[in-house]
Amino acid sequence: MEYLIRFSQLHETFRSAEIQAIAVIEGVDLRVISYSDESPFCVVRLPSEDAARAIMRRSVLAHAIYEHWGTADTYDELHPIIKRDTAHLWPQYVEPSFKMNIDAYQGSRSSSKKQLALINSFSYLPFKGPIRLSCPDQEFTIFEQWEFDAVPLNLPSPLKVHFGRLIACGVRDLIHTFDLKKRDYISTTSMDSELALVTANIALAAPGKIFYDPFVGTGSFPIACAHFGALGLGSDIDGRSVRGDGGKKSLRGNFQQYGLEKLLGDVFVCDLTNSPVRRARILDGIVCDPPYGVREGLKVLGCKDPESTPWVVEKGRKMYRDPAFVAPKKPYSFMAMLDDILNFATDTLVDNGRISFWMPTANDEEQEIGVPTHPCLAIVVVCTQVFNKWSRRLITYRRLPDAEVDLSALAQQKKMKHEAQTNGINADDLNPFRRHYFRGFKSEQDLTDDAATDKILNTT
């Protein structure tokens, strides 16, 4: 049977990735019949109504799913389609109470007279039950898809019309449940609730699984994973972000706020490049938003310049047992860290376990940072959230079972080390994205031009 999903028209590139991931979690065979990033309507084939309900139980980006009764360019074409394809379904809905909705995307059906006329054009449906506007047994919806700006342009008719019977609503309420504004403890880089939940969905967080976030901060990702039933583990190089002020204002406090404490595995303080996590295939999923040096510094353990500051190393040798000792940190390359993350995922994920991480890039083609690859990890999907001059991508990989890994590519990859990139000293040398960000994503040419202009201005 075909079902119509009404998505929210936001985070477009994440939508099909989310429902496909949920289909994998629920073990449901889902086929997308029609989908476009420009439209909130998507037609899918699913084995049953129960399957449709299962998808909606976890979907954050879908408003609802409907039994698909017909799609056409005009109402004159839609009615014959409904009569032809769904007449066998009608007898079930003769008795129950019902309600008709109109959902006009980018358009408006504001006059109640017109609304009523539209609903009455469906009067050939033999629904004899009482009409109930609240809590009816069945809800039917007329969907209209209008061209952009249809209302001010005063367009006469929609581009497309759909008709469907409501099966189940998605869980967009969760966005408010986990809203950062209502969370007791957040920091500058806490991931917003909607995208954290979507990330947990795409990474296949589910009951009985173990998920790990190596850049846990205030715990947005493990909280989202725990909501879907997974045990959330996390670590951070900065213990202060994990501890917070203690009590409610801490990562544990956040878990308590949502009643998810039973699914908080553990948090510890460590650095990904010197991680204590045992190299064994123990994790079902890794989700993270690594620091990229703009809001949050990108640092790892080590002394920035041991030759000119040997006392830093010496102090560590003597003092490290002191509870007040703070381990020195140095700037690190973003590209090297992405490689470290992929290597870590390769070593610790179970077969077909997923890693989903966020990565920024400039929109300008010349400054774009490519999607990193690893022979043991297959890219599942890349979703993009576009800002003005830069975007961030959610990249999801699947750990290939060893039998499927291309061994020659693996040998090649081990040989290639990103030595050149790890050799820089300051954050800008190490991190091209940071450099471009603070230059406003201007090209080298623009920068030279700007410098020349400044010179002229200064001399005159």
Next chain:
Amino acid sequence: MKILSLNFLTCAVKACKSSSDSYPLHPKDAELVQDEIEVNAQLLVNLLPRLDWTALSTTATELGFPALPPQPPSAEDLQADDKTLRDLHNLLMETQIMEGKLVCGNCGHEYAVREGIANFLLPSHLV
């Protein structure tokens, strides 16, 4: 820090990774607390094949728990026997080291645990 995590973690020093003495880390002056957490059977069954049972036995003995059986229970055992399930749940999920140290058996480095959060950051000469 849960005993479960202790089974997943080893010494952070790179040179120790190859030594079998570096795992498991040995608790020292450990203050234990018992949380009360609902039993999550599905999680435990899933965890079972990922646990290093020998290391878990060592940790349990060091913390004064009764000795574990030499072989890990099977998934069927866990589902059939409520007591085995509860005992394992109590050890892995409910027992926490709140204060104390974790010591590497190879290099002797001590990692402090404060308020249940272990610190694995290393001084520069060990990086």
